[in-house]
Amino acid sequence: MTTSAAKGPAGYFPSIEKKYGRPVAEWKELIRSSPLTRHMELVTWLKSEHGLGHGHANALVAHTLAEGSGK
Structure with a gap:
């Protein structure tokens, strides 16, 4: 089965x-700040301070850090 999901x-x-x-852009801004x-x-920090699950926190951090490194 093929999906068009990201x-x-x-x-x-x-x-x-x-x-x-919250929009993803807001989470990314929190991470950057x-x-x-x-x-x-x-x-x-996202898990303890903002109540995110591990998978969600990990996905946001990975994506934000990858953007920040110019990749």
Whole structure:
């Protein structure tokens, strides 16, 4: 079965927006404005401070950090 859904971290974005009520752009801005810089520190922070599940936090951090590195 083939789907046209986004692959990788972006595939989580629709469910993240629906579940937590914030647009992905807002989550990415939060991640960028955090003093934390390491992937797992940011994931842990999103989970503890904002109540995200591990998969959702991981997807947002991975996507945001990949953008920030110019890739």
